[in-house]
C-alpha cells in the first residue's frame with residue numbers, strides 16, 4: 340500500500356510530462372505558439388521563484404538576464420555559423436551568470452525594499468542601454484530562425500518544454516542537497532545560516548547566479564520562438580509583472596512556475612477575446628501579489644502544498660513525544676575525550692559595548708572539557724552577547740576567545756561554526772519548509788547519514804525525520820534546532836535558552852539529555868537558561884553575570900546560594 344502510494348506521484352508526474360509533450364502534436368499552430376510562450380514564461384518564473392521565493396531576495400530584473408540570453412542567441416545564430424542551437428541556448432544561460440553575480444553583489448549588504456530598488460535600477464539601466472543600442476538588430480541582417488529540426492514549431496515546443504523539465508529536475512535535486520537547502524536557510528535567517536557554517540555571501544551569490552542562468556535560457560528560447568526580439572520584450576515593467584506573478588503563484592515550486600507561465604501566456608488572450616484591455620492582466624497579477632504578501636501565507640502553490648500537508652499530517656501516525664521518548668543510542672564517538680587541562684572554551688577579559696551600554700565588561704569564563712557549564716543572570720545581564728561574541732556574531736569585541744586553546748578572534752561566524760563551535764538561538768531559527776531530517780542534515784554541514792541524523796533526533800526525543808518542521812510547535816522546533824547543531828558533532832555547543840516554550844516536564848526531560856551530551860558526543864556545552872531546576876539538572880558548573888560582569892562561579896548549589904547572586908535576582912525565587 341505504502342509502495343503503491345510512493346510510486347503513484349512519480350507515475351503521475353511522468354504521465355503529465357508525456358501528456359504535455361504529446362499535446363504539441365494536437366494543438367493548432369496559434370495555440371501551440373501560446374503554449375510555447377507559457378513554457379518559456381514558466382522558465383523565467385521559476386528563475387524568479389528561485390531568487391525571491393526560495394532565497395528570499397527581491398529581484399526585479401529577471402528579464403534583464405533573459406535579454407543577455409536573447410542577445411547571445413541572436414548573435415550566435417546570425418554570426419556564429421555552425422554552433423549547434425542547443426549549445427547556443429546553453430551559452431545564453433551561461434552568459435547571464437556574470438551579470439547575475441554582479442547584481443547579487445549589492446544583495447550581500449542590502450535587503451528588502453533597498454535591494455528591490457537596486458535591481459529595478461539595474462533593469463532600467465539595461466533597458467536604456469538596449470534602446471540606445473537598437474538591440475538586438477545592430478549588425479544583424481535578419482531574424483533568428485532556428486535550424487532544423489527546431490524550425491518545426493512542434494519540435495520547438497518540445498525543446499522549450501524539455502528545457503523546463505530539466506531545469507525543474509535540476510533545481511529539485513539542488514533543493515535536496517546542501518546548496519538548495521542553503522537558499523531556504525538564508526531566506527529564513529542569515530544568522531542561523533552562518534551558525535550552520537555556511538558563507539552567507541556565497542549562498543546569496545549562487546542563488547543569483549543560478550537564477551540568472553535559468554532566466555538567460557528563457558531569453559535564448561524566446562529569441563528562437565519569435566525570431567526578432569526587441570527591448571520591449573525585456574522592459575522593466577515586464578520584470579515587475581514576472582515578479583508579481585511569481586509571488587502570486589509561488590513559482591519556487593514547479594507547479595507554481597507552470598501556473599505563472601500559463602497565466603502570463605493565456606490570460607491576456609482571454610481578455611483579448613472578451614474585448615477587454617490587456618492591461619487588466621498586469622493589474623490582476625499585481626493585486627494577486629499584494630494579497631499574497633498581505634496575508635503572508637505564501638502564493639497559490641505554497642498554500643496548496645500546506646493544505647495537502649495538513650491532510651497528510653492527519654493521516655500520519657503520531658510523532659514521538661518530546662517528553663516521553665527514551666534517549667536512543669547516539670552515534671559512535673569519533674573524538675577521544677580530552678580530560679586534559681586545556682579548557683573547551685576560555686573567555687578572557689571579554690568586553691562588548693553598544694554605544695554607552697557596556698553589555699560585557701571584562702568577563703572571564705572557563706568551560707572545562709566534557710562538562711555542561713551554565714551561564715545565568717537576570718534579563719539584560721549580557722548572556723546572549725557573550726554567546727554572540729564567542730560565535731562571531733559581533734563585528735568587534737575586546738578580550739580573547741579561545742576554543743580548545745585556539746584563538747577564534749578575527750574569524751567570521753561561519754568559519755567558527757566550521758571550526759566546531761555551534762550555537763542555537765533564543766528565537767526559533769529552523770526552516771519550516773524542510774523535513775526534520777533534512778533540516779538536521781543541512782545544519783550538520785557535512786555528509787551526515789540518515790542513520791546518524793536519526794540517532795541524534797532519537798537521543799533528544801525529537802519527532803520523526805520525515806515530519807515537516809513547519810508542522811511542529813515552537814518548543815519542538817527548538818529541540819530540532821539543538822539536534823541540528825549537535826549532529827554537526829561540534830567541539831563546543833552553545834545553547835541559548837533551549838527550553839524556552841517547553842512545558843515543565845519537557846524542560847526537565849531536556850535537561851537530562853543535555854547533561855548526557857558531553858559523555859555521549861564528546862562535546863562541551865555552554866547553556867544559558869532561566870529555569871533554575873533545568874540548570875541544576877543539566878550542568879556541573881555555573882557562572883553568573885550581572886550588568887556585564889561575573890559575580891559568581893562554581894557548583895550550581897553553591898552559586899545559587901551566593902548572596903550576590905540572590906541580590907542580583909532581587910528576591911526572585913531562584914533556589915532549587
Ligand SMILES: Nc1ncnc2c1ncn2[C@@H]1O[C@H](COP(=O)(O)OP(=O)(O)OP(=O)(O)O)[C@@H](O)[C@H]1O
Pocket residue numbers: 693696697698716717718719720721722723724725
Ligand atoms: N544590538 C544591541 N544594541 C544595543 N544594545 C544591545 C544590543 N544587544 C544587546 N544590547 C544590550 O546589552 C545588554 C545585554 O543584553 P543581552 O541580550 O546580552 O542580555 P541577556 O542576559 O542575554 O538578556 P536576556 O536574558 O533577556 O536574553 C542589554 O542591556 C541589552 O539591552
